[in-house]
Structures are given as C-alpha cells and as structure tokens.
Amino acid sequence: MTTGVRTSPNVTRYHPLLVSLHWIIALMAAASLVGGLLVLQATPNSDPMKPIYLRGHMAGGLVLGVLMVLRLLTRLRTARPQAAGTPRLHRASQVAHWALYLVMFAMVFTGIGMAALGGLWPILSGGAVVLPETFALLPPHAGHELFARVLIGLIAVHLLAALWHAGTGKSVWGRMWFGNRFG
Template sequence: MNIQRYHPVICVLHWLLAAMIMAALVMSTFVMAHIPDTDPAKISAILRHMSVGVLILVCTALRLFTRKKTGRPTSLPSGMPWADWLAGIVHRLLDVLVFIMIGSGICMAVFSNLPKAILEGQSELLANLDSLPWHTLHVAGARVLFGVLLLHVGGALYHQLILRDGLLWRMCSIPRLAKKKKPF
C-alpha cells in the first residue's frame, strides 16, 4: 500500500499541537514570566497555561496512539544522510520534550502547593516558582523545545521550498492539487 499523506486525524492533531505549543511558549515567555508570584493574576495565568498543557498532553497521546494504528507515508530523503538522521531524532525529541514539559509542569504545580492555593481561594502562590528545580527544568525544556521546533520547521521549509518534494502536503488532510502540465 503506497500512502501519500498522513491520516486526517494525524494532520489535524499535528497542526493543533503546533498552535497550542507555540501559544504555551509565547504565553510563558512574554506574559507569565513578567507577572510576580505575589500578583493574584499569576494563579489565573498559570491555570490557563496548565489548561493548554493538559490539552497538549491529550492531543499528543492521541496523536501517538493514532499514528500506531494508521499507515504513514515513506520518508522523503533530503539528499543528505546526516539531515535524514537528524530528522528522525528531531521528531522523537519533540514527543519526549512535550512529556518533559508536562511532567515538570505538574511537579511545579504540586510543589508550589497550587492545588491547595486554588482550593482555599488564595490569591497568591505558596512557594516561589523560580526556587523550584522543576521550574529550572521547565524553563530549560522550553528553550530546548523552541530550538528543536526551529529545526523541525526549517527542515519542513527546506523540503517544501528548496527540494519542492511536496512534504507539507503530506501533513495536510486536503488533497494536493494536480500540477498543470505546460503545453510545450
């Protein structure tokens, strides 16, 4: 069986995850990092961030499950063996980093007593997040995740714009439009 594109569920989850991961990275870097832990707005910002994190976890697990159950197209070679090897590493790293981010986020919430603060209606965190080792792991993980995402996007753009092998169409659930043949 020669599969041309990924399953539509995989495609939808891929782009949904891309949007949510970027939103979580932007939210944490440009919004949450500038809210002091003593500000009541910090807890609501963390809750929004955690909600996106839970959605990322669910969608990632669903994507991995669906990927095991569906066929996928064969790899498109770049013409550079080292880049093809790196592509495999990047794809696995994305999954691992997502789980590291979610795990460290859960640990941060638990060790900062966030559940207790929420249940008791407190307006500020009971622990300084920056002092937690889980925060350090979460921040480092976010930086590595951003770098790996840049490699992923760069590789996809290289395939699409330089090699012109239609790689991005494989991750779209819509059929690729046939190229018109030139009359001459």
C-alpha cells in the same frame, strides 16, 4: 529508532486525525511558549492576575499532554508516507521528531511537578492558593525553563527542514494536510 513498520508506498499523506492533532498541538504549544515566556515569566507571583494566567497555562498544558498521548498512539497505529529524503536525512528527521515528542512530554511532566510541589492544583478550579515567592524555588522549574528553550530550538529546526524540503521541490507540507491519502 525503528518505526518503519507502518510506512507505506501507497500512502501520500498522514492520517487525518494525526494531521488535526499536529496542527492543534502546534498552535497550542506556540501559545504555551509565548504565554509562559512573555506573560507568566514577566508577572511576579505577588500580582493578583498571576493565578488567572496560571490557570489558563496549566489547563492548556494538561490538555496538550492528553493530545500528545493521543497523537503518539495515532502515530504508532496508522500508516504514514515513506521517507522524503535520503536515508541519512530520514534518520536525522526521525531523531528530531522523537526529540519533539520527548521534550513536549518533559514540558508537561515538569509543569505537573511544579503544580504538585507548589500546591497549585486548586487554581484549576478557581480556588485560592498562596503562591511561593518564585517558582524558581521548585526543582522542576529549572527543567521546565530548559526544556522550553530546547523545544523552541527543535521547532525552529523542524520549520527550517520543512522549508528546505520545499526549496528542493519536494515539499512535505501536503503530507501534513487533509486530502486523498491514496492518490
């Protein structure tokens, strides 16, 4: 996976738009995961609150999809700092990063698949819908469930890698924060 054309020895931080998107997406993805696993999954479809929870989850998920496209475009079009570790570590980190993008998009697409097959779109505008007995009956649900677990695993690896870098004295946190990019 070559994405090296835009790395620059003169750049010490990611572009501020990418930094903003990174942290907004991180918070929203965490909220979607926690909300999905702890609230949606624990609420039966017969519960009158379920459409209200779904409305927030679906709207947040769709916004995440748009932000991910914006992020991907910014990632491809802006200069970024050079590799932080050995070439081997850098390759591993690139695979992990692209896997994060892929799984995030897979979450959005399987979510959209459920909304389409389950006739859930009116929920977004506050309309009434008859929910299926369980979303597990809809084929994209299995993917949404599986990718949620994969996403949690990838986020854990991502966090551990950032902590490991900090432990080696070559912290990468500053690269994903605001400040002079050329100093």
